Amino acid sequence: MNNPKLIREKYEETRDALVNKKTSLALIEDYKQRDELWRSEGIALDELRHQRKRLMPKGKPTSEQLESLKDTSEKIKVKQELVSELDKECQDLALSIPNVPDRSAPIGTSEDENVEVSKWGQLPDFKFVPKDHETLGVQLGMFDLKTAAKITGSRFVIYKNKGAKLERALINFMLDTHSKAGYEEILPPAIVHEDSMRGTGQLPKFAHDSFKIEETPYWLSPTAEVQVTNMERDNVIEEENLPRNYVAYAPCFRKEAGTYGKDIRGIFRQHQFNKVELVKFVTPETSMAELEKLTDHAETILRLLKLPYRKVSLCTGDLGFSAAKTYDLEVWFPSQEKYREISSCSNFLDFQARRALIRCRRTNNAQVEYLHTLNGSGLAVGRTFAAILENYQTNEGAIRVPDVLKSYLNLEIIKNEWE
């Protein structure tokens, strides 16, 4: 949720920034109008209540007093209903207005206008036509999509043998690396309450992206961002305890509605995938610097794995609903001759904190204010798996094990057992 004062006091500026993020103008105008009405009616209601308090005698009221009390209470009741309705309308509208993009986010309408910030690594120079990760993985018996489709459905995968071990090694490697960098390790529930989904902005607008568990208020979490950010929901954190840095592994579940026909090869886009997530709670003045740090920590994984990647700054039209600024990390996929997203690192400013009521208390004056939240994938494990297969393949169709994973796997190379 945005600070309501932004729309009240800096209306033109905020409106234009939101329109850059493809927000409907009607929605913004409607909200502004409702908000004004809600405030003026709210003031009237408070005054009536104040009046009733003054009229209230200490003991039993006389019949005369009773008359005016009844009268006031009746007015309060009517006004209360109006204000409650306006309040709900404002809340609903406010919840569907996205975060205002930061000034540093490039203005644009689609991912084509994202701006490349940096590039790292040497693209592999194969002396043969590189295979895609599905071909490699299936040949090497590392995963099985057909059987997964039988037991569950499409866009699910069974990791097997060396594949299962590689997936597990990657999770451990990522957790270990981030732990050493000072992140506190979390292993959260995979299922979350709808209140948590609302806190981080997945609800109400993006209900169609996640799986709801029937007849319960529970959802399969689409990202550990939900669990970890909501750990501090309704809390006030002392400034001296900031920043709080967490790293969490969790399976993630997404409907991927509207992606039929996209990325149908392999394990790139799945309904269930593993992800290691970084989450930070920080003071407002440090959040932009913390975004740089967080992104660098995610990049560290790619550099240690020696996977070529680039970093792009998302343009306003491509920014996620809750984000004010986002860097995507894109790893090189030789079979597609493209960089593809493997991590998304965002600064939400106080947008999530305001929804989820996460605040900090300043050390010097004990003032309470909303803090800033950030998160980023560090990294999406399945996509890292796929990128390793493609970038580390040999002309015999084997996979060289990246140096940093050798101790996790006790292997130099992954190849067919019978060779």
Added chain:
RNA sequence: GGAGAGAUACCCAAGUGGCUUAAGGGGACGGUUUGCUAAACCGUUAGUGUUCGAAAGGGCAGCGAGGGUUCGAAUCCCUCUCUCUCCGCCA
């Protein structure tokens, strides 16, 4: 799944319709006294949300959550959530 007991402020806790502006205690913080510490005594302690205000400072909400009854609800009624104890089942 069954039975019972709870939820009040930082903690403990009183409170069965108006005298509650939520008692009392602990802790914390500030002060007096003091060579220092402790004790004693005095004082402060409702965080938060929201709104009005340039500010100082007001108003309103709030006793697990949401509804209801009433002129008036921590208190009465309904629904829900969570915690604890016991039984059953279970990795």
